[in-house]
Amino acid sequence: MGRKGSPRSPQAEGGSRAASPPSPLWALPEELLLLICSYLDAQALGRLAQVCRRLRFLSGRDLLWRRIARGCLNSGFTQLGTDLAAGIPVKERVKVSQNWRHGRCRRETVLKWKCNLMPWMELDGEYLYLSQAENIQAYPICPEGTGLQRHPQAIFSGHQEDVCRFVLVNSHIVSGGGDGSIVLHKIHGSYSVKFSAHEQEVNCVDFQGGLIVSGSRDRTAKVWSLSAGRVGQCLHTVQTEDRVWSIAISPLLSSFVTGTACCGHTSPLRIWDLER
Incomplete structure (x- = not known):
């Protein structure tokens, strides 16, 4: 008697259907993506924004940056979490705060005069x-x-x-x-x-x-x-x-x-x- 072979999977058959490609990360529901992004720090969120337009938009949402902003200098949040600068994106406030903290600035003399005056x-x-x-x-x-x-x-x-x-x-x-x-x-x-x-x-x-x-x-x-x-x-x-x-x-x-x-x-x- 011949040996009974194990059933072959469709992928192993020569004329079988091609395997479906894996779903990309950005194909997940928005709620799940926001949950995943909530565990990332500022640097990781910045890297994620470079992947595609959808992730760039998603990673810039204020709710993802609030937790980070509350631990930053002069980010517009009180100790109780009240937002004092609601019209400014939280991500931009974190960026400015980190520039202040790490001293990242560029000094450039736009105009210069011989007399020291305080202009309006x-x-x-x-x-x-x-x-x-x-x-x-x-x-x-x-x-x-x-x-x-x-x-x-x-x-x-x-x-x-x-x-x-x-x-x-x-x-x-x-x-x-x-x-x-x-x-x-x-x-x-x-x-x-x-x-x-x-x-x-x-x-x-x-x-x-x-x-x-x-x-x-x-x-x-x-x-x-x-x-x-x-x-x-x-x-x-x-x-x-x-x-x-x-x-x-x-x-x-x-x-x-x-x-x-x-x-x-x-x-x-x-x-x-x-x-x-």
């Missing part, structure tokens, strides 16, 4: 506006954000002393200077207006609609008109009893807020009603 800066589209002494200079940003062009494309002048603060609103620059004056420039044009505003330096300004608000070292905050025929006319003067360092007007033009030096007994933050 505003970024608007493709230009960086910054104050230097009594002028405001507009520097074009190089392509791909690699730096600034060495020479300014426009210079806005008018003050006799240093520019303390300026704002950019609706293609206009409103600046306050150490000479107590306020200057309004139209960015794309030659129009400019200058008027005396305070007895001492103008520490802060803001501009909305047809109104300018300003705060000064002389312990006053003022509201100015820019309406036709009334440009530079003072509409209100508020005695703040302390030096005003910051000011902002409501977009509805109904009120403005001042921040003072807090050297007196009054509250440093106060809201003033413009409709009364």
